[in-house]
Amino acid sequence: MTGFAPLTPPPRLLMGPGPINCYPRVLSAMSTQLVGQYDPVMTGYMNETMALYRTLFNTKNQQTMLIDGTSRAGIEAVLVSAIEPGDKVLVPIFGRFGHLLAEIAERADAEVHTIEVPWGEVFKPEQIEAAIKKVQPKLLAIVQGDTSTTMFQPLEDIGAICEANDVLFYCDATASVGGNPLEVDKWKLDAVSVGLQKCLGGPSGSAPITMSQKFVDVVRTRHHVEAGIRDAHHESARGPKIRSNYFDLGMIMDYWGDERLNHHTEAATMLYCARECAILHLEEGQQNVIARHKVAGDAMLAGVQALGLTPFGDLANKMSNVVGVVIPDGVHGEQVREDLLLRFNIEIGTSFGPLKGKIWRIGTMGYNARQDAVLHTLQSLETVLRKQGMSLPAGAGVDAALAVYSGAMNV
Structure with a gap:
């Protein structure tokens, strides 16, 4: 078939809430030739990307990697991998994307509880603490920066509240990461997912995530298994199966880990892109x-x-x-x-x-x-x-x- 012109989009200056124009070096990285997914050069790039995002997230978490997909893919991977049917999940909502977290948790058959403030406001720590004590959830899911309202939720005091109440603390920081402070370890965050298409200066299509050991243990085991019967890392050791193969973080961790167990074919071009986004960020400081x-x-x-x-x-x-x-x-x-x-x-x-x-x-x-x-x-x-x-x-x-x-x- 002929008659299709080459891609020549107009020279837009993207000054909305995202996506934005990419850094030129990111665009160049995306044109790099591919290698095989188990080529030592490729696995080396994967290891480098994990290390880069540990630094960017300000964490020592070993399980720091990319989910192939938009930022929503990262959100879904975290939530469907941690939530079992009937688990209580608390979602403080101050904009559109809090509603998104609640919807994804509901699709994972969680018992979802929400609290809300008017759009244009954020939560005080005591509001979240009171809701945690009332609901007693397994997991708190919150957005750091919600572009629908432009509001930025302070997180510094929430991790200690979650820790004291044995609650997993998950945050979607897609809109805020890079342009605003994010201290994963210092703020006691158990899981964070982000995207590239805002302050990190890349395109949508790759979702960096990081998980604490506590969060990893929940994903790995799902239900407690009689000691000594099965290896907890084996698929058969889990309780109810995660309702997604593609977003099963246990399998994805094995793919990114030393075992390199086949799960999917890594989106190499997006990995090149995510790697360059992190390098640019850290080079600038x-x-x-x-x-x-x-x-x-x-x-x-x-x-x-x-x-x-x-x-x-x-x-x-x-x-x-x-x-x-x-x-x-x-x-x-x-x-x-x-x-x-x-x-x-x-x-x-x-x-x-x-x-x-x-x-x-x-x-x-x-x-x-x-x-x-x-x-x-x-x-x-x-x-x-x-x-x-x-x-x-x-x-x-x-x-x-x-x-x-x-x-x-x-x-």
């Missing part, structure tokens, strides 16, 4: 990357405020890498997004649920957490809003953002 995201986020926030726009939610608990902007009365929010996309090649996001059509979400993450991207977005947004009849202080958004960058350079 974790604290430097977090600081870069904070400056970009602060500049974008200052810029939209200087234009007279209202940011959404509790600003004391927002992610550094995305800001919610309340759509002004009389402004056609989708027309603004369309004009930015088709006239300026800039993509910003809308939102979901109770915020659908009420806020825009503007991201500053990964490769796009840089001054020129922030300034171009603010100037273009001002132009589009003027086109809709808004009276705005000329250049105020760009000036405010420049002031933030100037202040950061002088620190």
Whole structure:
């Protein structure tokens, strides 16, 4: 069949909540030739990737690896591998992705309990502690940064609460990892899953995860088995089978481990990509990357405020890498997004649920957490809003953002 042109997507600047434009070195890594999945070069790359993500996650967990699939694949692998039918799971919900965790846990036949705060807020540790004492769950599943609301849930005190109550502590940190602090061991997290397509500067399609030994033991055994009858690492030693072959973390650990037991064919191109994302992050330095995201986020926030726009939610608990902007009365929010996309090649996001059509979400993450991207977005947004009849202080958004960058350079 002929007549299909080569891929030539327009040069979009992706300034939404993700995905974002990839780092050029990540794109180059993805064009690298393949080798066989058991070639010592390939298994060496796998080992390097595990080590890189241990450092990125700030953990000593041996079981740190990639799940082949989008960030949702990582979430599903963690939850379906740990949950048995009837297990109690507690999900604190402060945005769309808390609902996702609850749904996946329900599909694993957990007894799911939820607590909620209004979108735009986060939980206090005592709220979570009270719910844990009431529900007595096997597992707490929470999102660190929820892009639907732009809120960032503090985790520092929750691990100790879970430990004191013998609760597994799982976090989806897809939207926050890289651009915000994440201390897996220090905060006593038992399992974390993330994606590449936000602050890590890669494409969607690979989900790095890490698991504590406590979490690994739960996955490995599922039910207690009479001592000495079977090897607990053997499939027949488990209780009710995990309801997925592809997402069975016990089998995936054996594939990534020294045994190299065949489970799937590793997505080599995505492994190259995930490896390069981690290398770039660590070469720049974790604290430097977090600081870069904070400056970009602060500049974008200052810029939209200087234009007279209202940011959404509790600003004391927002992610550094995305800001919610309340759509002004009389402004056609989708027309603004369309004009930015088709006239300026800039993509910003809308939102979901109770915020659908009420806020825009503007991201500053990964490769796009840089001054020129922030300034171009603010100037273009001002132009589009003027086109809709808004009276705005000329250049105020760009000036405010420049002031933030100037202040950061002088620190």
